[in-house]
Amino acid sequence: LSAGAPARLAALLTDFGTDDVYVGVMKAVLLGICPAARIVDLTHAIPPQDVRLGALALADAVPYLPAGAVVVAVVDPGVGSERAALAARAGGRYFVGPDNGLLSWCLDADAAVVRLAEPRYRLSPLSDTFHGRDVFAPAAAHLLNGLPLDRLGPPAGSWRGLERPAPTRRPDGGLDAHVIAVDRFGNLILDLGRADLPARPAFEVAGQRTIGLVRSYAGAGGCLAALVGSFGRVELAWPNGSAAARLGVGVGATVVVREAGADQ
Amino acid sequence: LSAGAPARLAALLTDFGTDDVYVGVMKAVLLGICPAARIVDLTHAIPPQDVRLGALALADAVPYLPAGAVVVAVVDPGVGSERAALAARAGGRYFVGPDNGLLSWCLDADAAVVRLAEPRYRLSPLSDTFHGRDVFAPAAAHLLNGLPLDRLGPPAGSWRGLERPAPTRRPDGGLDAHVIAVDRFGNLILDLGRADLPARPAFEVAGQRTIGLVRSYAGAGGCLAALVGSFGRVELAWPNGSAAARLGVGVGATVVVREAGADQ
Amino acid sequence: LSAGAPARLAALLTDFGTDDVYVGVMKAVLLGICPAARIVDLTHAIPPQDVRLGALALADAVPYLPAGAVVVAVVDPGVGSERAALAARAGGRYFVGPDNGLLSWCLDADAAVVRLAEPRYRLSPLSDTFHGRDVFAPAAAHLLNGLPLDRLGPPAGSWRGLERPAPTRRPDGGLDAHVIAVDRFGNLILDLGRADLPARPAFEVAGQRTIGLVRSYAGAGGCLAALVGSFGRVELAWPNGSAAARLGVGVGATVVVREAGADQ
Numbered sequence: 001l002s003a004g005a006p007a008r009l010a011a012l013l014t015d016f017g018t019d020d021v022y023v024g025v026m027k028a029v030l031l032g033i034c035p036a037a038r039i040v041d042l043t044h045a046i047p048p049q050d051v052r053l054g055a056l057a058l059a060d061a062v063p064y065l066p067a068g069a070v071v072v073a074v075v076d077p078g079v080g081s082e083r084a085a086l087a088a089r090a091g092g093r094y095f096v097g098p099d100n101g102l103l104s105w106c107l108d109a110d111a112a113v114v115r116l117a118e119p120r121y122r123l124s125p126l127s128d129t130f131h132g133r134d135v136f137a138p139a140a141a142h143l144l145n146g147l148p149l150d151r152l153g154p155p156a157g158s159w160r161g162l163e164r165p166a167p168t169r170r171p172d173g174g175l176d177a178h179v180i181a182v183d184r185f186g187n188l189i190l191d192l193g194r195a196d197l198p199a200r201p202a203f204e205v206a207g208q209r210t211i212g213l214v215r216s217y218a219g220a221g222g223c224l225a226a227l228v229g230s231f232g233r234v235e236l237a238w239p240n241g242s243a244a245a246r247l248g249v250g251v252g253a254t255v256v257v258r259e260a261g262a263d264q
Numbered sequence: 265l266s267a268g269a270p271a272r273l274a275a276l277l278t279d280f281g282t283d284d285v286y287v288g289v290m291k292a293v294l295l296g297i298c299p300a301a302r303i304v305d306l307t308h309a310i311p312p313q314d315v316r317l318g319a320l321a322l323a324d325a326v327p328y329l330p331a332g333a334v335v336v337a338v339v340d341p342g343v344g345s346e347r348a349a350l351a352a353r354a355g356g357r358y359f360v361g362p363d364n365g366l367l368s369w370c371l372d373a374d375a376a377v378v379r380l381a382e383p384r385y386r387l388s389p390l391s392d393t394f395h396g397r398d399v400f401a402p403a404a405a406h407l408l409n410g411l412p413l414d415r416l417g418p419p420a421g422s423w424r425g426l427e428r429p430a431p432t433r434r435p436d437g438g439l440d441a442h443v444i445a446v447d448r449f450g451n452l453i454l455d456l457g458r459a460d461l462p463a464r465p466a467f468e469v470a471g472q473r474t475i476g477l478v479r480s481y482a483g484a485g486g487c488l489a490a491l492v493g494s495f496g497r498v499e500l501a502w503p504n505g506s507a508a509a510r511l512g513v514g515v516g517a518t519v520v521v522r523e524a525g526a527d528q
Numbered sequence: 529l530s531a532g533a534p535a536r537l538a539a540l541l542t543d544f545g546t547d548d549v550y551v552g553v554m555k556a557v558l559l560g561i562c563p564a565a566r567i568v569d570l571t572h573a574i575p576p577q578d579v580r581l582g583a584l585a586l587a588d589a590v591p592y593l594p595a596g597a598v599v600v601a602v603v604d605p606g607v608g609s610e611r612a613a614l615a616a617r618a619g620g621r622y623f624v625g626p627d628n629g630l631l632s633w634c635l636d637a638d639a640a641v642v643r644l645a646e647p648r649y650r651l652s653p654l655s656d657t658f659h660g661r662d663v664f665a666p667a668a669a670h671l672l673n674g675l676p677l678d679r680l681g682p683p684a685g686s687w688r689g690l691e692r693p694a695p696t697r698r699p700d701g702g703l704d705a706h707v708i709a710v711d712r713f714g715n716l717i718l719d720l721g722r723a724d725l726p727a728r729p730a731f732e733v734a735g736q737r738t739i740g741l742v743r744s745y746a747g748a749g750g751c752l753a754a755l756v757g758s759f760g761r762v763e764l765a766w767p768n769g770s771a772a773a774r775l776g777v778g779v780g781a782t783v784v785v786r787e788a789g790a791d792q
């Protein structure tokens with residue numbers, strides 16, 4: 001079996017959508033500098049300027065990227081301002097993007113982080129409104145060509161963090177969890193992992209209640225069910241339907257979690 | 265002229281949409297195992313869990329895939345249940361996907377079909393909700409690396425079929441055809457081939473009528489027209505407009521087809 | 529640093545959307561003929577049959593494509609009619625598409641243009657409704673394989689042009705500019721470059737007014753602002769909001785531009 005040389009993989013995540021040519025132009029710039037790159041779209045449907053949802057999507061996807069992959073993440077309301085542009089190496093992968101917290105959950109204590117400051121690795125002229133094209137895609141391409149990280153700019157002493165979404169403790173001992181995303185199937189993704197759950201959890205939202213966890217969507221009996229999704233987050237699903245539509249709830253909704261039996 | 269080595273082509277079809285990172289993660293997994301793969305998206309917009317529309321889209325696209333291509337098809341409401349996962353070779357191409365009929369129209373009598381059962385060709389841990397990432401993408405990547413089909417698991421003695429959409433005979437000798445899809449231009453695609461048509465067909469739907477076939481959209485005179493589309497299916501079009509919008513009909517609508525003159 | 533061999537880059541722009549398999553099938557055909565091709569989607573969301581918006585998107589994106597790239601552009605209401613199919617070389621890049629003006633802004637006076645007429649470089653049978661698959665993708669793939677342009681067909685003596693959108697002069701000496709596109713962020717893109725502007729421009733639309741230009745979205749103070757966008761066009765933005773939604777205007781709306789102070 002021959003797997004060939006390692007991929008020079010660029011993984012893109014933006015809030016640009018794909019109706020405009022922005023993403024296509026970023027890819028053209030990237031391939032112009034690194035013709036051997038393979039490009040994977042993680043998503044371009046992050047809601048405009050929603051840095052937090054971008055960070056969440058990155059946190060889900062990054063563990064599945066092969067070693068050496070370069071993530072290009074652009075959710076960048078501050079483009080053209082004094083916010084810094086970063087490149088980093090962490091966990092065997094590379095990251096480029098604005099210094100606004102978007103990358104922060106991917107940068108562990110051992111991360112090497114620089115500020116993108118070297119004009120020769122940018123497009124010229126440099127726009128004030130599209131650093132995805134002029135700064136981040138070129139930096140990613142040069143990294144994929146083997147440029148050492150520290151050639152892109154000076155070390156960044158610090159970078160902006162972002163609070164991770166987390167359930168809050170209720171006075172009654174339960175948890176208020178929150179819907180952090182709704183996927184295409186209408187599943188409600190919560191800011192909750194398996195470790196946060198009591199032994200026999202009861203979930204309550206919008207007047208509906210479900211007790212315990214099912215193993216898979218198919219294992220639920222045609223009504224509201226909770227399960228641990230494929231990225232380790234607890235989610236509420238309505239098999240063969242949309243939990244979001246059935247319950248009329250979306251991002252931001254609160255789901256009360258208690259030990260079953262303890263809530264009556 | 266140099267065409268280079270044959271592509272290691274993976275063609276993806278899912279109902280995952282592209283707003284979430286699901287598809288991007290499948291691609292990352294696939295390229296992590298087979299860095300030389302080229303990936304083509306057939307569509308990710310199959311309506312959630314609509315196995316039949318997924319099968320129709322596959323049937324249209326597969327004849328245009330080069331020899332050796334691997335199709336990864338995931339419309340999988342039964343993920344995590346006892347439904348089997350399949351890999352197959354048919355017509356010089358490979359297929360991986362759930363055993364729910366999705367692949368069945370691509371599997372001829374000579375198809376070699378196995379059940380995906382070999383843990384070493386899956387991700388570990390194996391989730392119960394995302395086999396596109398954990399089972400199907402890895403299997404496709406190993407096939408693209410040259411792994412023989414029968415290494416993926418034991419032969420599947422049988423697999424689930426799916427009834428093909430077809431027009432029904434009317435008491436008056438005509439046909440009731442059905443809209444099986446509506447494309448972006450509002451064209452109504454029918455479960456009808458040219459061979460099903462009488463010599464001079466009249467089509468009737470939503471109070472509108474058209475007689476005969478035109479050759480192209482441009483050949484129709486600004487009103488409802490029928491033609492044989494580019495995948496061999498009869499469709500109804502409204503040139504420079506949307507037949508679906510003009511007629512107010514969608515998937516499932518009935519179109520009556522008779523010999524012109526025989527219907528009065 | 530090793531950048532590898534130049535990319536054989538195909539850049540696709542259509543009005544096909546990505547819900548149907550049309551685009552995926554074009555890519556499969558292209559890779560079947562040129563397995564080494566890298567494919568970039570510029571956009572497939574051109575409104576159905578809107579040749580002018582397709583031409584605008586191309587004009588934005590093409591300068592960022594590397595030398596040797598082949599653009600495949602299909603917005604083609606006349607498919608199956610007598611309209612010609614073109615291939616061209618201009619500015620070091622290649623273009624294939626219908627002769628309806630779509631490519632015209634990319635074809636300078638030195639462009640070499642041929643009519644696609646050689647059956648051996650098409651799919652057979654040739655459909656009357658999907659030349660993206662049967663004519664344009666194959667032509668692009670053969671060009672990427674190194675086929676000389678003039679082997680695809682005879683020189684085209686002329687081709688159809690398309691009027692460029694431009695502001696009109698007002699009786700009062702100002703300009704009526706027009707919204708030619710609205711991007712995902714709700715920015716209103718105008719048919720106006722920096723050179724068209726007076727020294728201190730005032731913009732007026734839908735009862736709102738802004739004076740001068742800001743440098744970036746972040747530089748605007750939470751109200752309507754004008755800036756020169758990343759493709760050189762003047763645009764109106766509402767920072768952290770959508771100008772289109774705030775003003776209730778879309779493509780086709782008029783924006784009055786005057787010298788500030790001259791309008792009272």
